[in-house]
Amino acid sequence: MDTATRQVRRAGHLIDLSPREYAMLEYLMRHPNQVLTRTQIGEHVWNFDFYNESNVVDVYIGYLRRKIDTGSDYSLIQTIRGVGYRISEDENQA
């Protein structure tokens, strides 16, 4: 992830993300191996107009995951059931 050009690559391919998806991914990546709750993600990415809608965060994560996992054999973003999401740098943890 290049925060200056806001470009995201995985294994060399460029991934096209909307600003909100980018913000979400950046937030997850800045807290590697740390579980972030839906509320934390929501408040960070949506700022003031987030109405505690965990559904929306889930759908975003699902959509984002499909975008960044294309052509990879493991999922970068892990769901921690009942808590939230975590991004893991370590492939073995996946």
Added chain:
Amino acid sequence: MKIRHNYWHKRIPIRMRLALWYLLSFGAILLIFASFLQSRIRKGLEKEADESLKLAATRIIENMADDNGKLVLADDEALAGMENDYSVYILAPDQKTVWDHFGVERALFLNPGDKPGFFTVSNRGSKNWEKHENWRVYSQPVSEGATSGWLQVMHIYDQNNLIRVVRGHLVFAVPLGMILGGIGGIFLASRALRPIDEVTQTAQRITTRDLHQRLNYDGPNDEVGRLALTFDQMLDRLQAGFERERRFTGDAAHELRTPLTALKGQIGVTLSQPRTPAEYVETLHNLEQQVDRLVRLSGDLLFMARLDYCIQQRQIEPIVLGDWLAALEDQIRPLAEAKGIILTSQIQPALTVKGNMDLLIRLFLNLLDNAIKYTPDGGAVTIEAHQADNQVLVVISDTGPGIAADQIPHLFERFYRVENDRARHHHSMGGAGLGLAIAQEIARLHGGQIMVDSVVGQGSTFTVQLPK
């Protein structure tokens, strides 16, 4: 809002400005007319004088004779009618006078040089002439046999006197005309602006409490007519908006009050006598479910109230439907599995829509939630998406009880609930009646719509139509 410039002329009331413009153009026309008149009079007088000089010269030339190498007038009859104000000279080629006739004593000999034609001489520098006296002169070379010379005919030329008189009149007439024009301008401006005053007065009587009043301007479809019509149309929209808002507030208050009253009743009953801890826990569980519903309802209300504002604030982005609907499906799958409902999807590949993802998630989650809520255990919900013309159609079908045809038109109204709504018996599942209204509003904000097709006893199909 425009920046207000403090130019002086912008501060003059429009009535005065119109009158001033009228006065200015009227004055300009008067001045142009006056100078045109003056120049026409001058030209006309000059032409008349020149024609009579030319006529006199012709008569003299016809009666001219050669008297031993001198040109003379043979017959004095040629001078008939030229007694007054005329002077005639016949000159030798060396400019010496060989013959003359004075209609007036004080006429002066003029050296014509060798230029034939007309010219005007004024009195300046001569004691013999009266003040303001001008002479119009005509010269031409003449010859009779071998003898040649110059003929010069002069006539008193009082053109300037007449023009002075005309100008004297104009000096009074033009300002008088301007004053009358100014009064006329003020009158015209007042006439033209009176309908606007009427519109303003009517508009002042219309307040927010009295929005049903209209201008109903009774006049032609001119500038004022169109203004009044536009104003009425704006009032229509305002009134509709106010009424919708008032109804919405009333409905919302009612929707919040009913469950709150029920909550209060349950609390009262529970508190009326000592209970076992198990009973308290059960009551609290019940209360929690109802409070959850209230939280959802108030969230929906807030969302709905902000929807119009939101679409302007939020970004529109292209959404790849395949992946995105699959993400939505993942979200809804646990609910479906809990009821043993089979959830399937068939999405045309490479389909995209342009929209705001936050709002569209709400739209589809509402529809999918409803589909699962109303489908009996063991039923099926399918999602299907394809392109038709310039639109993308997402079709969500269920095998629920269906919706009666007479209820379909009301389905998207706020707080509307299908009668005999079995889901309402379960407090945790019953919606506030806002889900479909919100979904339709989101579709509308995206330039699309939601259509319903239903067969009672077989199921319902909701088709979301979105621009590509």
